[in-house]
Amino acid sequence: MYTLYLLWWFTALSLAGRALSHSHGHEALDVHKRLLARQRPLSNDTRAASSTQHPITSGPGSSTISTSTAIGSSSALPQTSTLSGGEIAVAVIGATYIAGVGGAVLMVGGVAHPLAAGTVVTVVKAADGGDTPDIETVSSPEPTRQPKTTDSPASESRSGPATSTTSSSTSATASxxxxxxxxxxxxxxxxxxxQIxxxxxxxxxxxxxxxxSEVVSDDTGLVVFFLANITPGQADAIGKQEGVDIVFLDESLPQDRAPSTPKPPAGLSRRDGGPQLARGSRITARDDSNPSGIRLQEGAEDELKVISLPKGATLDELPGFGYDSEAGKGVTIYVVDTGANTESPEWTLMPGKKSFMYAQGSERTQTDFLNHGTCVVSKAAGHYYGTAKDADVVAVKLPPNFSIVGYFxxxxxISNDVIQxxxxxxxxxNISLGSSFxxxxxxMIPKYKQLLEKIMALDIVVVTASGNDYEFDIDDVSDYPALFGPTTEIIVVGGVYNNGSRTFFSQGSGDQLTVSAPGMVVCADGDSPEAIETYGTSFSAPAVSGVIAVWLSQPQYESRLQVPGEVAANVKAMVKEFSYAHIEGQPNVIWNGIDPRGLSCATSSNQRRQASGAVAPACRATSAAPSSLTTSVRPRPTSTAPAASEPPATPSGQPPVPPKPKWSTNPLGFTMLLEKDGVASHSYDNTSDSASAGVTDKIEQWCLAQCGWSCNSVFLYRVLQVVRGEYKPYYICNQYNRKWSNDFIQEGISERDSGVVFH
Structure with missing residues (x-):
């Protein structure tokens, strides 16, 4: 093993220069993966450790934090700077930073460190000298006494209402x-x-x-809560006043601390040269005045076609994605997330009203700070990938530290905006983000539930994702607000493959779920005008939100759904009624009530009935997609894996598949255990991709160099992506800190080959 590690370090050093030049890309990917993974109870230790940095706070007795950084900054800032309102700043050696109201985010060597309000950070040179910054000291806000309830809740029933309580996070001593x-x-x-x-x-x-400051409800005209900079002693005294329910120190809601984030089995990541957004699919519409007419999006992604797949039909029978011509017009979808990319055609081509709403502490720019909210918006109301193409959208941007105050x-x-x-x-x-609290x-759990119940009492429908931790054997839903689903009218959405089977990551079953929707998706990218392939229940939920928006815009469902005080309950009941299992024993999948079979051209003999029973008139299709945006369509994935040792068949008109790489039998002291095409792997502890690292050759050595001291095995495979009619493959290297098992293999992944296991 000693020889093995010498060889490993030699290889790692030879790639160091190249890897350092992409350190920002790796960190951005890590943060993005944390967000996709959704949160889990912090007491659960089934997940591997992560190198991703966490919010900077220090518990009692802790005064220093050491980080491994690579890039410094020469920006000139005052020796002491106060950052507030979610402000983002680059660390400068010798400076001291104080987090004010709303907290902040400090970039140290390309790594984002959320700072809770009141945190003081001093930045010095790293131990290895040079211009590399490091964090020398951290002083957290002084604490108040611990909350009365300290057990980590596994379900909603564990936490009851708290009355006149003062809570803090780091100590039982008030000062x-x-x-x-x-x-x-x-x-x-x-x-x-x-009293107020x-x-x-x-x-x-x-x-x-x-x-x-005070946050007032337009519904009651009364203060919901105050925000104030006070000491723990003052908080304790105010918590005892009449009319006060609870006083709580604002902190970041715990994000995923140790994400072995399941990357898409297709090995996709945020990278340049991904699939183009405008894909040549065209949207056709009935050219008549029938408000119940149907539009057809020909060439739509299969995950969209699944939404309009009637019981007893197959995807092959559908000419595209069918949806009602009202298309969500006049209905607003509020996407509570990380913002949106307003330069994406998915956003610019939306015919409905588009706007931003900024939560307390959020950066007031029309951007997506973690490349997550863009995809969510895209799946809800996007021109190409959305289910409610004419709905209005409000991107409700959260602060980068995901604070309690930001969410609440x-x-x-949102409630006030609806009333106004x-x-x-x-x-x-739509809330695709969750926390384990x-x-x-x-x-804070009962307060969160209280705010959501007040929203639904205003006849606003709430949809949330079930979570992505099933990969780690966490079957049950573990995050809020999904845990509120069984006892409220919140609609909880799980993820399925396009065939209707539960995905390897989707949490929840039985009455924990309201419905499921496709979770392997193509959607708008938050960093470019292109599209990305990704996955997660985060993107299943907005597809359902869009379906609901269309129903709320349809006159035929008005009497059924639009009953004052009962809209949320009526919609949830309709979601359940219109969903069905595509495979026996698998989750019920959403259906929008449209049968698009036979709509690709005018015909009177092959018309289909909608859920209402009305026969749709003959179709006169016209293109609604700008021809200037049409580009080549990427090869579609199939459900059949190619034969072992052979590349996938080349579709007609596609370029020839590049030659497969030849792997070594015993490279750098490792042993090859398996070689196979058409597969990916899951349940890994860490993952890397050559596109983000900028690696184009010596792939085998690069992957093995990722296998550090705790690493036991790697699974390496090639992704065959086509960009503008040309193959531009890249590689995925999944690392395992435990003994390799063939159970980690995921079969039937097309456009993937050259899979190899080294142990």
């Missing part, structure tokens, strides 16, 4: 002399106007000057 930090002061639901005024008066007197202010502002615009019964809220965060 009236500690530094002030942002707190959220929830007002009791039965508080009187006098008294609380406000105390806050304005005791809190840091000009730090007090967003929900109140009179959208009751015409709005859907472990331990100290437990008192």
């Amino acid at each position: 009236s002399t500690a530094s002030p930090a942002l707190h959220i002061i929830f007002i009791a639901q039965k508080a009187t106007a006098g 005024s008294a609380v406000k008066e105390v806050l304005e007197k005791e809190a840091v000057a000009k730090s007090v 202010t967003a929900l109140v502002e 615009k009179k959208l009751e019964g015409k709005a859907v809220v 472990p331990g100290k965060f437990a008192p």
Whole structure:
């Protein structure tokens, strides 16, 4: 083994220069993977350790954090800087940073470190010298006493309402002399106007000057909660006042700490040269005045066609994705996420109204800071990949530190926006992000549920994702708001393959799920005008949100759904009624109630009935997609794996497949255990892709160099992507810290070959 490690280090050093030049890309990918994975209980130790940096906070007795960084900065900033409102700054050696209201994000050597409000960070030169910055000291906000409920909840029933409670995260000692930090002061639901005024008066007197703000509900006209910079001692005293429900230190909701994030089995990542967004599919429509007419998107992705697949039909019978011509017109979908790419054709071609809403602490730019929200918007209302193509969209942008205040202010502002615009019964809220709310965060669970129930009481439909941790043998739903599903009208969406079987990552079964939708998707990219292939229940949920938006726009369902006070419940019941299992024993899959068979041309003998029973008139199709956007269509994946040792068959008109690489039998002391085409692997501990690393040759050596001290085996394979009519393959290297098992193999993955296991 000693010889093996010498060889490993020699290879790693030979690639170091190349790898360092792409360190930013790797870190961005790590953060993106954390987001896709969804959160899980932090007490669960089934996931492998991650190199991704976590929010900077220090517990009692902790004063230093050491990070491994590669790139410094020469920007000139003051020696001491205060960052607030989710501001993002690049660390400068010698500077001290204080996180103010709303927290901040500090970039240290290309790594993003969320800072909770009140955190103080000092940056110095790294131990190896040079211009590389490192974090020397961290001082967290002084704590108040622990919440009354400290157990990590496994289900909603574990946490009950908290009354007049003051909560903090790092200590059981309160101090009236500690530094002030942002707190959220929830007002009791039965508080009187006098009590609320008294609380406000105390806050304005005791809190840091000009730090007090109030979040008011347009529904009741009363304060939902106050925000103020106060000390733990002040928080403790205010928590005992009449009319106060709970006082809580604002912190980042825990994100996934150790993501062995399941990359798409297709090995796709954020990379240049991906599939082009405009794909030559065309949208045709009935040229008549029938409000129940059907539009047809010919050449749509299979995951879209699944949405309009009636019971008893097959995808091959469908000429495209069929949807009602109302298409969500007049209905607003609020996408609570990381923003959106407004330069993407998916956004620019949306005919409905498009706008941004900014949660407390979010960066007020029309961008997607983690390349996640763009895909969610795309699947809900995108021109090519959405299910509600004429709906209005509001991108509700969260702060980069995913703070409690950020989430909760967003929900109140959505409610107020609906009231101001009179959208009751015409709005859907999509929440594809979740959190486990472990331990100290437990008192916030009933407040989260309370805010969501108030939204649904305004006849706003709420849709959320079930989570992606089934890969790690976590079958049951483990995150909020999905855990609220069985006891509320929230619609919880799982993920399925296009054949209707449950994906390897989708959490939840039985009454934990309301419905499922395709989870392996093509959607808009947050960083370019192109498209990406990705996966996750995060992208199953917005497909269902779009279907619901269309139903809410259809006059034929108005009497059924638009009953004041019952819209959320009625929609959930209709989702269940219209869904069905494509395979016996598998989850029920959403159906939009449209049967598009026979709609590719005018015919009177092959018309199909919609769910309402009405016969649609003959079709006169016209193209609605700009011809200037038409490009070549990539090869479609199939469900049949190519024969072992042979490349996938080349579709007609496609370029010849490039020669396969030849793998060594015993490279660098490793042993080849398996070689196979048409497969990928899952359940890995870490993963790398050659496109992000900028590696184009010596692939075998590059992959083995990724296998560090704790690594036991690697699975390496080639991805055969076609870009503008030319093959541009790249490689995926999945690393395992445990003994290899053939159970990790996923069969039937087309456009993948040269799979090899080295142990």
